[in-house]
Amino acid sequence: NSRLKFRPGxxxxxxxxxxxxxxxxxxxINEVLLFILQHVCRKLVxxxxxxxxxxxxxxxxxxxxxxxFIPAPKISAARKENFFNQYFVxxxxxxxxxxLLPFVSITSFVYCCGKRGKIMQHVVRLVIATGFWLFxxxxxxxxxxxxxxxxxxxxxLQIKSACLGRGFFWQSVDISGHCFLLIYSTLVMIEEARxxxxxxxxxxxxxxxxxxRSSDENIGYRVNPLKTLDDIEFNILKNAFPQMTPYVRSLxxxxxxxxxxxxxxxxxxxxYYHSMLEKFLAGLTAVSTWYFTYYIWFxxxxxxxxxxDGCFRYIDVKPKEPVxxxxxxxxxxxxxxxxxxMPLRRPQEERVQPETNHI
Numbered sequence: 001n002s003r004l005k006f007r008p009g010x011x012x013x014x015x016x017x018x019x020x021x022x023x024x025x026x027x028x029i030n031e032v033l034l035f036i037l038q039h040v041c042r043k044l045v046x047x048x049x050x051x052x053x054x055x056x057x058x059x060x061x062x063x064x065x066x067x068x069f070i071p072a073p074k075i076s077a078a079r080k081e082n083f084f085n086q087y088f089v090x091x092x093x094x095x096x097x098x099x100l101l102p103f104v105s106i107t108s109f110v111y112c113c114g115k116r117g118k119i120m121q122h123v124v125r126l127v128i129a130t131g132f133w134l135f136x137x138x139x140x141x142x143x144x145x146x147x148x149x150x151x152x153x154x155x156x157l158q159i160k161s162a163c164l165g166r167g168f169f170w171q172s173v174d175i176s177g178h179c180f181l182l183i184y185s186t187l188v189m190i191e192e193a194r195x196x197x198x199x200x201x202x203x204x205x206x207x208x209x210x211x212x213r214s215s216d217e218n219i220g221y222r223v224n225p226l227k228t229l230d231d232i233e234f235n236i237l238k239n240a241f242p243q244m245t246p247y248v249r250s251l252x253x254x255x256x257x258x259x260x261x262x263x264x265x266x267x268x269x270x271x272y273y274h275s276m277l278e279k280f281l282a283g284l285t286a287v288s289t290w291y292f293t294y295y296i297w298f299x300x301x302x303x304x305x306x307x308x309d310g311c312f313r314y315i316d317v318k319p320k321e322p323v324x325x326x327x328x329x330x331x332x333x334x335x336x337x338x339x340x341x342m343p344l345r346r347p348q349e350e351r352v353q354p355e356t357n358h359i
Contacts, residue, residue, distance in 0.1 A: 038196075038249060041256040045193055052190075053287050056183055056266070060283050064276030072271045089178055089265050093133050096185045099258060100126055100192055103251040104307075106244050107195045110202075111310035113233040114240065118311070124304040125293075129188050132289050133181070140175040140282075148172025176274040176282040182266040184286035186259050191294045195308045196252050198315050199245070205314065206238050225312040233311055 027035075079085075088095060104122050112118040148170050150163035157163045163170050209226040213234075226234060270279060298306050308315045 034249065035200075037253065041253055042196070045190055045256055045259060046197070049187070049190060053187075057280070057283055057287070059267070060179070060270055060279045061276065063270045064279055067271055068276065084261065084265055085268075088261060089182070092178075092181045092185060092262070093130070095258060096189065097126065097130070099251060099255050100189060103248070103255065104192055106247055106251070107199075108310065110237065110240050110244050110248075111195070111308065111312065111314065113229065113311045114236045115311070118305075121304040122307065125192070125298070125307075128293060128304070129184075132293070133184065136180060136285055136289065137177050140177050140180070144170075144172045144174050174274060174278055175285075176269065176279045178269050179266065179274065179279045179282035180286045182262045182269065183283050184290060186262045186266075187286065187290040189255055189259055191290070192307050193252060193255055195315070196248065199248065202237075202241055202314055206241060209234065210238065225314055229311060237311075 101123070104126060105119065108119045108122040112122075145160045148160060149172070150157040151169045151171060152163070152166075157166060157168060160170050160172075205224055205226050209224050209229075212222055212224065212227070226237070229237065273279075274282075294306075298304065302309075
């Protein structure tokens, strides 16, 4: 009878086989070249900010002192009508926002998982930076207007517009707005660009988290920062990251080019325009404003939040071993010598026998 035939394996319960984690995708030659270019850009942008600030202030002071005694040779970059001065520096903050606004919006859309409220918190930082730029440039113009005088001693010409309108020269403390703009814009772009660090690692986090959610891996022992996301947030991240990453890379490259142009124009400003005091005050104002906003205001108030703060933390995520609590025993600890966890003496033997007086 076929029903009585022995069928091996029918009585055994088959165990579920877990698959291995999917390996990373193969990298093409174009991607390798792009990674090399990004690496060079990172090296140029993320020089130690403290050293960069020291370089800016030292250059302003030392170069200005030297050119006061030894005039720099006149070159095409020294003319106010040169291409970079006309089409970049004079509208410098516009170029800064043209790159930073889409960069901040796209990157925050990814690590905030499309949540508009959190995205707007990151955009607010640019609004604050724009407000400080407008505030200080107006202060510089106010100081120049109030504390200046015309070269002609005429009461009617002691107003800046009237003096310049008659073709005379207005003598005043002209704090360098260009110097302030170039330094402040560069420092703000560097701070906002820090979100590009560890950006490529999000790919590995998404791949590992997708595998973990499809398997029965215990969430308590995972070190993946994406484990706290719900399914909707994770799906938005999984779809948005590969779509937005090419734009993020391109904007970061343009941001690096703009920083190079800004530092080149700063060198020209230091060599050929304004006095040492005017440039030094502008640089000091730019550095102080940058430090106050990104290292005092934003970190301590979290209003608005810092770059990279979103639904998960991917920058400098160090995996930690899961903390295992020691199993607490219900029995009281044994007192006295033990062997392999067992006492060598019985509790009755450890009691001190009372001494008896022998008669």
